[in-house]
Structures are given as C-alpha cells and as structure tokens.
Amino acid sequence: MNKYIYLILCILFLTTGCSRPPKDVVASVDDEYITEEEYNPYKEELEKLSLGDIKFSSSETSAIEGLVDRKIVDREFKKAGFTLDESEFKNFKASYIEKTIGEDAFNEFSEYKSLNKNVLDDFLINKFKIDKLKEKFAKEFNLTDDNLRNEYQNKSAKYDSYKVQFIFMKDLEKMKENVLPMNYGLDILATLYSEEPVSASNGGIVDEYHIGEKEPKFDLTIQSLDRGETSDIVETKNGYYIIKLIDINSGFENHKEAVRNNLIDINFKHYMDSIRRNAKVKIYRDLTTE
CATH class of the missing domain: 3.10.50.40 (Chitinase A; domain 3)
Incomplete structure (x- = not known):
C-alpha cells in the first residue's frame, strides 16, 4: 500500500513540477512568458518615469501589469496583420515627443533621469502599437450621426x-x-x-x-x-x-469630432479590457512589494 501511495505522490510531483515555469519567469500571458530579463529594466525605468511628467500609458501603474498589457498589445498587433515599420515609428516618436514636452526638454529629462534609451523606445513602441490598433478599431466601429447626436445631447456640458x-x-x-x-x-x-x-x-x-x-x-x-x-x-x-x-x-456640429473621438476611446478601452479579461494571466511571484 505504501508503495502505491509513494508512486502516486511521485506522479503528482512530476506532473506539478512539469507545469512550473522556468526559474526566471515572473508571469505568463496564455502561453507567453514574462521573464526577469524583461521585468527588471522595465521596472527600473518605470520608477524613473513616475517621478516625471511623461506618462506613456495609464495602464502602466505597476511594472507587472504594464508588461502583461504589453504582451496583449503585441499579440493583437500581430493578429491584426501589422508589422513595426521603423520609418513610421521614427516619425511617430518625433511627433509624440514634440507634442508632449518638446525634443530639447525630452533630451534634458532623459539625461537627468539617466533613462535607458532602449527601454524608453519600448514604451513608445507600445504606444505606437496601441494607436495603430485604435485606428483599425475606429474604422470598423460603426457610429451613426444619431449615435453622436444622442451622446452630445446627453452630455453637452462635457463637450461645451x-x-x-x-x-x-x-x-x-x-x-x-x-x-x-x-x-x-x-x-x-x-x-x-x-x-x-x-x-x-x-x-x-x-x-x-x-x-x-x-x-x-x-x-x-x-x-x-x-x-x-x-x-x-x-x-x-x-x-x-x-x-x-x-x-x-457649443452646439453639436462644433463638437461632432470630439464626440466621435471620445466614443471611440471609450469603446476601444472596453474592447481591450475584454481581451485582457479573457487572457489566462498567471503571476508567479508577488512583485508589488519589491
């Protein structure tokens, strides 16, 4: 009898042992791992950025959640048939920096915070991918003039x-x-x-x-x-x-595009949130206190 119990325990140990991730994995999204090699520099740069005025994504409130969201964005970006065009990204980066704080201030900020330029580019690449996904979503999301007019009439104080x-x-x-x-x-x-x-x-x-x-x-x-x-x-x-x-x-016609953009933003967020909820996310260590 003891032999059978021992055999069962061995099988259970081997089964659970095989399901464990590699040692350097901190989390997984479906079948994709997030490793310490990704996590550590990301966390370090995120802490630096949180002290400044640059915010790349409101979802990046913690390193682990930010990387989980990034994996999902990467996957959806590929699924949509997009590829990262270096020239297009370069233009996006220059435009984004100029619109937020300006190139000189950005360079000064980067130097002052000793920012890792590769990790910083990763933040911007993620923003670029989100914008591309939102553009695609906007083309496919059907909004009639009646939808827009109803939104404006119900929330005119928000727009006027x-x-x-x-x-x-x-x-x-x-x-x-x-x-x-x-x-x-x-x-x-x-x-x-x-x-x-x-x-x-x-x-x-x-x-x-x-x-x-x-x-x-x-x-x-x-x-x-x-x-x-x-x-x-x-x-x-x-x-x-x-x-x-x-x-x-005031008036609907003056705010029509603002209403459209706001509804697209809201519904795109709902869309991405639903993908996030349906993903099988596992976090293997408590990293919030590190």
Whole structure:
C-alpha cells in the first residue's frame, strides 16, 4: 500500500513540477512568458518615469501589469496583420515627443533621469502599437450621426466650453479696494491682483472652461452672462470672483469630432479590457512589494 501511495505522490510531483515555469519567469500571458530579463529594466525605468511628467500609458501603474498589457498589445498587433515599420515609428516618436514636452526638454529629462534609451523606445513602441490598433478599431466601429447626436445631447456640458476671463481674490475688502474701481482693463487687473497664478499669467483668460471645473456659483454665473458681459463680485466658499464671459463654444456640429473621438476611446478601452479579461494571466511571484 505504501508503495502505491509513494508512486502516486511521485506522479503528482512530476506532473506539478512539469507545469512550473522556468526559474526566471515572473508571469505568463496564455502561453507567453514574462521573464526577469524583461521585468527588471522595465521596472527600473518605470520608477524613473513616475517621478516625471511623461506618462506613456495609464495602464502602466505597476511594472507587472504594464508588461502583461504589453504582451496583449503585441499579440493583437500581430493578429491584426501589422508589422513595426521603423520609418513610421521614427516619425511617430518625433511627433509624440514634440507634442508632449518638446525634443530639447525630452533630451534634458532623459539625461537627468539617466533613462535607458532602449527601454524608453519600448514604451513608445507600445504606444505606437496601441494607436495603430485604435485606428483599425475606429474604422470598423460603426457610429451613426444619431449615435453622436444622442451622446452630445446627453452630455453637452462635457463637450461645451466657455472662454472666460476672471479675477480671483480671497479677501473681499482687497478686491473692492484694488479691483472694483475698474480703473484698468480686466487683463491688467488680473495680472496684478488675481490670486490664481495660472490664469493670472494669461491676463485672467481661460480659453476652454468646462462646467464642473470650479464651484457651482462660478458655473451658474458664467451661464447667466451674455457674451462680453462682466459679473459683479461673486462670493464662493473659497473666495471672490469677478468674471467676464468672452465666448461660448457649443452646439453639436462644433463638437461632432470630439464626440466621435471620445466614443471611440471609450469603446476601444472596453474592447481591450475584454481581451485582457479573457487572457489566462498567471503571476508567479508577488512583485508589488519589491
């Protein structure tokens, strides 16, 4: 009897032993392994990037999850019939860097953080592949004008924007003393006295303000103003405003492409999330605490 038990245990050991991954594997996606050789430099660069202003993908919140997502993107990229064209990627990289922080700032940032250029290129290649997959998805995803119009009508506040100019001060008496006489234009007064630095540096002007970005009283005020009209002092829980409505960008036709792009983004994310959920992902070690 003992011999039989011993034999069964040996068989079980051999079976489970054979299913174990190689020693240097940290995770797998279906039948593809993620090795320490991939993981270690990726994790190191991700930690450097998390301290800066460059974000390559919101999904890359941890090294292991980022690499799992990358494996899935690689597989879908190949499945879609795409190949990595070096010339096309080079143009994409230059354009992406210029749009985000500019080439000089990027080079300075890379040098300051001692970034590994090969690993950095891997981040950008992944972004390039995601964009190609999204382009393909957008061509195949059917959106009618009725779909777009319904989305806009239901969420117009999300798309409509207001060009406003304002002064913000925390002290009412100081506002009355320095601003209310209106001896100068609102742009000069905002530059001199407004206590909101970003808008003050632009003469108090915000080109695209969306409802919900500030307090309800601010929103109610701009919605009550006509173009070119300036409010009285508006009291809020954080301080006091004087607001001028310069222009309104509203209406379905003005936002049609923005609505389309937003719906494509949302549905593409759902599509990729469903692929991620259906993948057989195994993580063999707890790497989150390393």
